[in-house]
Amino acid sequence: MKNYTLFAFLFFSIYNFAQIKGTITDDKGNPLPFVSVFEENTYFGTTSNEQGNYQLNVKEPGKNKIIFQYLGFKTQKLSVASDSKTVILDVKMAEESFTLNEVIIDPKNNPANAIIRSAIASKKENSEKISRYTADFYSKGMFKVKDLPKKILGQKVDLGEDMASNLDSTGTGILYLSETLSKVTFEKPDKLKEKIIASKVSGNNRGYSYNTAALSTYDFYDNTLDFSVKLISPIADNAFSYYKYKLEGTFLDDNNHQINKIKVIPKRDKEPVFEGYIYIVDDSFAIYAIDLDIKGYRMKNEFTEVMSLKQSFSYNVAHKIWAKNAQTLSFNAGFFGTKFSGKFNYVYSNYEFPDTFQKKTFGNEIVAFEANANKKDDAFWNEIRPIPLTIEERSDYIKKDSLLTIRKSRKYTDSIDAKNNKFKIWDILAGYDYKNTFKKYSFNYKGLLNIASLSFNTVQGFNFDSGFSFRKWNEEEGKSTSISTTFNYGFSDERFRVTGEFSHRFNAINYATIWGSGGVKTMQFNNSQPITKLINSISSLFFKDNYMKLYNLEFAQINYGEDIANGVNLTGQIGYEQRKPLFNTTDYSFFKKDDFYSSNNPLAPNDYTTPAFETHHLFKTLITTRINFGNKYISRPDGRYNFKNDKYPTVYLAFEKAFAASEKKYEFERIGASVQYDLALGNKGILGTNFRAGKFFNAENISFIDYRHFNGNQTHIGTTDRYLNVFNLMPYYSNSTNDRYFEMHLEHNDMGFVTNKIPLISLLKSTMNIGFHSLAIPDRKPYSEFTIGLDNLGFGKFKLFRIDYIHSYQGGVQQNGVAFGLKILNVLN
Helix, strand or coil, X not given: CHHHHHHHHHHHHHCCCEEEEEEEEECCCCECCCCXXXXXXXXXXEECCCCCEEEEEECCECCEXXXXXXXXXXXXXXXXXXXXXXXXXXXXXXXXXXXXCCXXXXXXXXXXXXXXXXXXXXXXHHHHHCCEEEEEEEEEEEEEEECCCCEECCEECCCCHHHHCCCCCCCCEEEEEEEEEEEEEEECCCEEEEEEEEXXXXXXXXXXXXXXXXXXXCXXXXXXXXXXXXXXXCCCCCHHHCEEEEEEEEXXXXXXXXXXXXXXXXXXXXXCECEEEEEEECCCCCEEEEEEEEEHHHHCCCCEEEEEEXXXXXXXXCCCEEEEEEEEEEEEEEECCEEEEEXXXXXXXXXXXXXXXXCCCCCCEEEEECCCHHHCCHHHHHHXXXXXXXXXXXXXXXXXXXHHHHHHCHHHHHHHHHHHCCCCCCHHHHCEEEXXXXXXXXXXXXXXXXXXXXEEECCCEEEEEEEEEEEEEECCCCEEEEXXXXXXXXXCCCEXXXXXXXXXXXXXXXXXXXXXXXXXXXXXXXXXXXXXXXXXHHHHHHHCCCCCCEEEEEEEEEEEEEEEECCEEEEEEEEEEEEEECCCCCCCCCCCCCCCXXXXXXXXXXXXCCCCCCCXXXXXXXXXXXXXXXXXXXEECCEEEEECCCCCCEEEEEEEEXXXXXXXXXXXEEEEEEEEEEEECHHHCEEEEEEEEEEEECCCCCCHHHCECCXXXXXXXXXXXXXXXXXXXXXXXXXXXXXXXXXXXXXXXXXXXXXXXCCCHHHHCCEEEEEEEEEECCCCCCEEEEEEEEEEEEECCEEEEEEEEEEEEECCEEEEEEEEEECCHHHHC
């Protein structure tokens, strides 16, 4: 009933508005995009589109004046004489005449500096005036691509049939176009509640847009703004450490406020800073407008060339508040000759500024969709849409929406599938995919020559995988089911191993999922898989190193997990395991053919006959809980989407028990906990932390497999973005324990705070990592590592490398080494 009442109120309100529309141009007839248009002394406003067209809904035309405000042009205030339902009002704007009093500008007496200092001193007061509000919010977002090739690095670019058909023969067109209309309730610093009234996505009848106010709040009264890194506001408390300023002129707005146009100039090119213009109101020193650019390398995003952010604010005489009425965020990016661009327009209107909100106004749900928010027809959008569509946007909607019915039809999907599903003799070796789009299921065969799976280890020699998989899905209900089997063959041990897996997700609300697996496979003693197949293959074949220690596992297990409360996920597992030792079966390598591999026994690398453990079996159960404190989420009709609250840590709890073993000595219990947290230090970077602790019970004689193993690294190659789960100089099984343990990882990434200020180093556009890693177990001296290195290294736009110097210490034994981070291996693996 509540939803119907809200919709009825909105419907009634729309049709009690009159609409003023027209085109805004300069004195030469050129259209002016993104002009702020609003009713005087109200919070009803809009902006013009790229072609200068605008439309504004007003309650009483003829009673109030309409203001047209655009940076660089004189503000116009026009009355609307007609009181008809639709009023056509074309506007021609004249360029602003900036004035600058004759002053002697020198470093000691810069008038811009005085204005900025006053703006910094007044920002708390100005920020407080807009610290809590409700408002109507509209956004329109579009992504475009130009010159998208058919292949990149020999790999086919697959955008999907629907998206690919939107591009012309040169790979150019609109990839994404959507609109959102919502009601926003906000309180600083970060309390938000947003109700989506209407949502529209071009060519998608589900139409749940991601253009929300939650993802578009940029407040320059804050010291930093989050653009993947913390960028310094031009009026931050420490702004003079990062910027120089120049007063380029002043002008008067329609209320005779003097507006100061100030150029913002970075002191150092590689810092996380803006450049452009900020407009400050004299006397109140509030923000009048923002027109700033961000270079991609300044926010550690090399693929982005430049991002532009524009904001305009309107003044209400009754409230004496400068409130943001419009915002535009646009960017240009590119790689491999392909150009991407995007533009997001936002309109805030119908503000209210309450003194307080009721206690239960805000909760963990930050965005919710009204029923049928994605079902509003064109008549609704044409009436309510504050920014008119451009010709290109209107054409995109018409084209994609008309094609949607065809593409969703069984005849069309079957014809496309028939084309893609054609079987060729070569597919027996290379692999084959079959898809039924209409019935929503697919089948995959990996082929007999699955080269990507080829690897080498001393137990199996060269080995590779093949297999089959089947998947069925239902997006509307959030359900999916998958079944797969993997065949692995080792050429040296001449052993064929088979595993099977299945999973079924029941919904996308609490993500209740059941999955299981079974079969025979080789496993590393450390089930965290500390060394990848690719790295181990290179280490063995090129350097005659044998780090991957394996055993044979015959198993069957079943798991169930779901979100049992907001931010709390509970998973249970029970399984049977039969473990058998394995031995080296090959001494092959490309080089060092006279050397010998170490044995497959991690406890005795020079003993080639004694197994690391005796053959045995047991049952195991494992219960794990993940807790994200303060978890936020978006509620959509098709699912719930969680967002970790960065203010709080994530906690993991685990209980493990082995029982019904072949011998009593293999049975044990273990409890474990982990706390992970990223401490944001403003523009000074991020301190990542990971603390782990645990305790075994009744585990004096358990198998070495069940010990707690810690992720060492003897290859000197790092494959992860961050080193919060690894000791980069510690041998793999040198500190394994069946008792209590405590593990600590700290890593601070300065995000350029230090490196941007160091000559020559700043040219690398890198970041600096400083880390400390420590491990404590009984009856052994603690193991510690100190690290310092550079991240975000690479060539051109590809920053895929890092390098760290490491000093380790344990019981008087000290080591020094270097770890080379190859983050590209994340993709290859």
